[in-house]
Amino acid sequence: MKKITIAIDGFSSCGKSTMAKDLAREIGYIYIDSGAMYRAVTLYGIEHGIFQDDRIDTEKLKKQIADIHISFRLNPETGRPDTYLNGVNVENKIRTMEVSSRVSLIATLDFVRKAMVAQQQEMGKAKGIVMDGRDIGTTVFPDAELKIFVTATPEIRAQRRYDELKAKGEEARFDEILENVKQRDHIDQNREVSPLRKAEDALLLDNSHMSIPEQKEWLTQHFKQVVAD
Numbered sequence: 001m002k003k004i005t006i007a008i009d010g011f012s013s014c015g016k017s018t019m020a021k022d023l024a025r026e027i028g029y030i031y032i033d034s035g036a037m038y039r040a041v042t043l044y045g046i047e048h049g050i051f052q053d054d055r056i057d058t059e060k061l062k063k064q065i066a067d068i069h070i071s072f073r074l075n076p077e078t079g080r081p082d083t084y085l086n087g088v089n090v091e092n093k094i095r096t097m098e099v100s101s102r103v104s105l106i107a108t109l110d111f112v113r114k115a116m117v118a119q120q121q122e123m124g125k126a127k128g129i130v131m132d133g134r135d136i137g138t139t140v141f142p143d144a145e146l147k148i149f150v151t152a153t154p155e156i157r158a159q160r161r162y163d164e165l166k167a168k169g170e171e172a173r174f175d176e177i178l179e180n181v182k183q184r185d186h187i188d189q190n191r192e193v194s195p196l197r198k199a200e201d202a203l204l205l206d207n208s209h210m211s212i213p214e215q216k217e218w219l220t221q222h223f224k225q226v227v228a229d
């Protein structure tokens with residue numbers, strides 16, 4: 001069967017990674033969480049004094065960007081890929097509110113995007129990949145055979161993220177998460193480089209009232225249709 005490229009973009013916390021990972025596992029494709037890469041750069045910045053309050057020392061980060069190596073390795077316990085920053089597993093550290101509150105500013109920087117996009121395109125060279133993010137269908141893989149743009153109401157998205165953090169036993173406040181979700185959507189949609197928008201040829205999915213199995217079924221059907229053509 002021919003291998004294709006699948007691009008899943010959309011708003012924060014709506015279930016993109018969940019559906020992308022599940023599909024990739026089922027069809028034997030590689031899954032890449034591009035957001036995890038921006039989160040890893042942000043964590044690097046926090047750990048290397050790049051932030052002074054809310055200001056970013058862009059010159060310092062620019063000098064160090066070539067020293068930031070991000071990779072993914074399958075976690076045999078979860079069956080899902082964990083994110084590694086310079087050889088260290090940072091999967092949990094990159095999901096904290098501290099990182100969430102800073103990542104979208106880091107993702108506005110053109111030299112950061114350039115470095116990440118180059119790595120992402122390299123990872124997808126051989127096709128057979130599902131990648132989720134904000135600019136996958138528009139910038140990273142504009143020729144992807146299947147493009148999806150996912151959305152849900154901000155309240156539902158914040159609730160999903162809140163439930164996730166609570167289930168992991170982490171501190172979480174619903175209002176803080178809702179504010180973060182809205183703020184990141186705003187920054188992502190209004191930045192100059194590769195702003196978040198639906199590619200013209202992407203299929204729109206509002207999963208506000210869909211369960212995880214329902215959305216996976218929806219995606220699998222579209223995948224089957226594209227590979228059958």
Ligand SMILES: Nc1ncnc2c1ncn2[C@@H]1O[C@H](COP(=O)(O)OP(=O)(O)O)[C@@H](O)[C@H]1O
Pocket residue numbers: 011012013014015016017018019132160161163164207210211212215
């Ligand atoms: N349709 C859904 N209904 C309820 N919860 C969902 C649904 N899709 C995903 N989730 C949950 O919402 C949270 C955010 O999903 P995630 O896939 O990380 O979103 P994204 O990649 O878009 O940020 C996760 O805890 C996930 O299990």
Ligand SMILES: Nc1ccn([C@@H]2O[C@H](COP(=O)(O)OP(=O)(O)O)[C@@H](O)[C@H]2O)c(=O)n1
Pocket residue numbers: 011012013014017034035036038039103104105107132133134135136184185188
């Ligand atoms: N391809 C991408 C992926 C993420 N990002 C940025 O990285 C942030 C974190 O991405 P994410 O996919 O982990 O976000 P969640 O929706 O999973 O919380 C987003 O809010 C964007 O600012 C981006 O700019 N481009």
